[in-house]
Amino acid sequence: MTSTVTLENSHSIYDQLSASLSQIRSAYSKDPDTSYDTRISRLKRLHTALLEYKDRLITAVNQDFSNRASAETMMAEILPVLEGIRYNKKHLRKWMRQSTRHTPMMLLGAKTKVHYQPLGVIGIVVPWNFPIFLGLSPLVGAFAAGNRAMIKTSEFAPQTGLVLEEMLNKHFAAEEVMVVNGGVEVASEFTRLAFDHIVFTGSTQVGRIVMRAAAENLTPVTLELGGKSPAIIHDSFPIEEAAKRIAFGKGLNAGQVCVSPDYILVPKNKVAAFARAFTEQFSTHYPTLRDNPDYTAIITERQRDRLLDNLNDAREKGATVEVINPANENFDGTRKLPMHLVTETTSDMRVMQEEIFGPILPIIGYDSLEDAIHYVNDRDRPLALYYFDWDNRRGEKILRQTHSGGVCINEVMTHTMVDDMPFGGVGPSGMGHYHGKEGFLNFSKAKGVVIKGKLDANSLIGAPWNNKYFNFFVNFQLRRFKKF
Template identity: 45%
Template sequence: MLVSPPTLLEERFEAQRQAFALEPCPSEKIRVDRLNRLLAMIETQGAEFARRIDADFGGRSSNETRLAELFIVRSGIRHARAHLRAWMRPQRVSTSLHFRPAYNRLVRQPLGVVGVVSPWNYPLQLSLGPALAALAAGNRVLLKPSELTPNFTALLDQVVRASFSPDELSVVNGDVDVGKAFVGLPFDHLFFTGSTQVGRHVAQAAAANLAPVTLELGGKSPAILDASCPIRTAAKSIAFGKLMNAGQTCIAPDYLLVPKGRANDVAHELETAIKRLYPALIANPDYTSIISVRHRERLAEMVQEARDSGARIVTVNPSGEVFDEHTRKFPPTLVIGAAPNTRLMREEIFGPLLPIVEYDGLDHAIAMVNQRDRPLALYWFGLDAARRDRVLTETVSGGVTVNDCLWHLAQEAQPFGGVGPSGTGAYHGEWGFRTFSKEKPVFYQARLNGTALFHPPYGKTFELMLGLLKRIT
């Protein structure tokens, strides 16, 4: 991989700062043009992006790339274009009666230079998703993709340079050291997607510059099967949600809570659903590989530890293929009865492993969710609205999909973001525009007004007016 030297990184950042100073509030026409150029990149290079990502993974489903990356970014751009004029318009804000005929407005203005650090698991969606929101808001953007996707990053750098001036949108290549230098720059906003552990370091680096940050992290997202749930139907959705990108998805269900005594039944239905989705694995282009040998070894260690602790392991391998050191693919694996202290139950899995845990009543299920860090996503399956609403009310998570998996992420009219250890801030749609804007309150005083009555020297008039205010507010 070509590595951007520190001097180039600083030069790009400074060029964007100077360009923003010359054009601190781009017109709607300019912003739409930038979005159009971004969309043209997706339309003309989409197939090549899919090929590059496939090469980085050593086997990434092109259909998953088309659905989870190209479609999501394309939808985001089109949504932003359609609503940009309304988002840019100063917002009317009510004015208290005693201040009228003065009035309030909320003005949204660009922040400046935005830094975006994106991960390897969805390299296109998680780099261009925040970037499109920042461009729509009128900012300049520096992108730092993951070093684990060098083929994708090389293409992204190439097409961005062909479509944008470096002082508009630019890609920075590099390893961990370049990443550290990147997050240490005094950005006007820093957007990071990745692990909670790294997110803490990013927040600390940004704090040195008092740079505002948005952190899209992860955690252990639960799926809860209620007693009223049709298991077979739920199993199909859970299998899809868990095995999209071979489980390397920040909002994938990380563990499954099922009513006491139902774990084996649920495992059977999941196994059946998985076999229908993936009748073969190693040679199946729909089933994605693990990003690296190191990550694959980590998954194998987690399974072995759970097995050693007494858990029952169900390996779903429909065609009986041999998984050895020559493939980075990992078979879908269900784990029943994993000990709470195992890595499988403590760490975010980020792979095609699904622990199944039994609960004894809804109170117990809610308690098990709440004893962990607040997750990025939560999934509830069932027909009982009262129990559903209890889960929604008594748990806190970044987002929820009811009776399915993953799809809350694709809603442009809803914010997407975590809470606490699973993230801070949100984006998508108008929430992305607002994240990368300064919402500046402006009070327009009327030519004829009575505020001079509150000026010193203070006396009877001041007391009279203050008493009047107290009575009417």
Template identity: 45%
Template sequence: MNSLNKSLSNTGSDKIQEMHDILAEQKRAYRRHQLPTAAERIDRLTNLREVLLKYQDDIAEAISQDYGNRAVAETKIGEVLTCVEQTHYYSKNLEKWMKPSKRQVGHIHHPAKAWVEYQPLGVIGIIAPWNYPLLLSVGPLICALAAGNHAMIKISSSSAKFGALLQKALAEVFPSDLVSVINGGGAISDAFSHLAFDKLIFTGSTDVGKTVMRAASENLVPVILELGGKSPAIVHPEMSIKDAAQRLVAGKLWNAGQTCVAPDYLFLPRGKTAEFVQSFRRFVTHMYPTIRDNKDYTSIINDKQYRRLQGYLEDATAHGAQVIEINPKHETLHDVRKVAPTFLTNVTPDMQIMQNEIFGPIMPIFEYDNIDEVIDFINDRPRPLALYYFDFNKDRAEYLAQNTHSGHFGNNQALTHVAQDDLPFGGVGASGMGKYHGPEGFFGFSHERSMMSKPKLYTFKMILPPFNKPIHKIMYKTLLRR
């Protein structure tokens, strides 16, 4: 046993040393060519797009195997297609973003020119979670490559089959000193977050995000944290319950709710719960007439996460919550790690399910009488990654948006904003810091370097000491007057 432990320890140590070596290799490669042209960056994005299209079926299968069952369409539409579209978007726009930005020069500094240039940062570290392992690894990679950087990607140990495939696929189009994929968990994950990257992006839970930020601080590595939290959904009394239910079905059940921006809990007008559940049930039954062997209904990723969700349900029922399960054929699901769409009523804020992000197809319901009470409830809690409001009245939607904070505000839609290329994505407060996607994805992985140039004529000497010259009196009277 001791020899086995020693062997495992050596393997881990070797892997950690390999990461340090790859980082050093990438930094050397970056120094050799610190400003790739727009054409070079577009070529890298094109190669990435081609390899994604080549391996799209294999990617969907690998992710499904990691899950036990993951709907192929959810991977192809939600991950592969979204990444492919992002490569087009960045290829189209990056040349414009790369251009220097002219800035004004203050009165006392003339004659001079001032501008900002956008430099690559160097080597970007990307820590991806298991729920969308392609989108949340390759998505940041696209931004990093568009900005001219190199990148190392850490894949979750829960995505082992996908991680091995991604490592193989990206190695076909990128040398290791440009893009590398790291697999493994435990000490390897911890060591990765301690590496001296030029920037680090982490997607995952708030608790782990704190650990990653603490590790990155040892090397003063700036971080983008894409976290989660409890994203509320609100239905206004004048909103069609049927319309709201249909839109929330998509937002809540995609990937079986294992989405950081999935609606977490729901506010309904007083007395509307039964009608909402009935409408939701009709849509679920149409989309998923069966659940157990239905390839379109995704499993919970692993036993740990499945037990966590069951624990939330047990705690809620023990404290008085009522469970409404939508299981059209009343199938047994535990042995296939599936959780049927489930509502909870009679929920109280102190229940475990209201203390933690759910990350599954379970939705607590609260009824309300006054929208300002809902606003107070949301504002009394950590700021969510998304807030969804269902109401076709623009003035009321604007009122709610202006009186709350969230990473994203969705009016009559849920979830799909993540795939909008031209919108920044990210949280606020406890739900994260920093943005990517959109122009923010390019600038977030660039160094905005201030530049200033003076001609041969050096006028600043005129205001140097002694400070009793006529020029000083003129400055005070003209530039410092009220």
């Protein structure tokens, strides 16, 4: 069964982790090109395990957050993993096929193809905000590509980590997937291991640390880092409709989502109208907050204090902050934090410099669509960009003139649920892709292969050079290449 490593008080964390990795790599070396049947077996067992443990996982996430709606965990964590398993199972045989490639004339008589081989052992570092989906979704891709894995669960979601540990321990052998628990020290040593690939989801700041650690072993990385994902509302788009759609997404997990709308760009004359419409829509979804099981709490006191400090920083620098608290409740003694709208922002405010990752939403007015595009392009490339406009031509303009990991038009966040599209960031918001076929490719080595038959054309044109066969071949090629 799966081995679980708990190393919080160990003085030899790295040595123990390295020994665990060696155990898994040794098993992989005995089966380096995992069969289709084995891959399907692992996906099937993960599917079975998730259905068996879904209620316990939902309860664990609720405990870690002190409150998170079971519907949110089901919709944002359980169902997407099940959908991903189904999608990978459906297409896996096709993805695994060797693909034939065009053979140049210089290799006359040879055949060329690409063979997709597992990388080996994948290290997965799981964040706290979606501790099920962001641990198991990369695992689906790793399994589909024929790999084995070690998973470092989040120390900020310990109950979920324990249930994941038990679940994977029951359904998988230690040589297939291993769960690692522990704090920051364990996570730091985990990323120093010589994995064949590392998947890290978290902040840009920590992503840089992970990438530096991986560089020591020349380990390739997939980084999902978030950033400040903007929403742009065109002047022609109904402001109430935009507010309704954005409020739904921003309310999920109380904004603690890497692709949550981070700030809104709206025509200057509609800033107040959007604030009113958003407040109305948000209050409809969450008429109460303190004891409302539908409204998620902040994961830790430290995170809540960070958000409050950023709000105080904005107020001190001249921003107007509006609290959406429909029932006028007091939140002392809880980790609940109501939604805050911030207007009259300036670039030196922390809410405009750091990824917010919580129930705070700056609203910024713009004069023209070109100004909005320039505002986005003048900043780090975000993980997601949202644009609201019924005009398809302007939508295409946004796609072509901005950079982001993904885009939703007239919608927010749901692109992450599409397994037939790659998910990943760009620049400071990350690198690499997974989900669906891109996940399979990300966790595979595309190995180029040349197979030569009995004809050896090189023997005719080889040295001594300038023989008649060589000259004929070169002249023939040059005539082919004369025209572009």
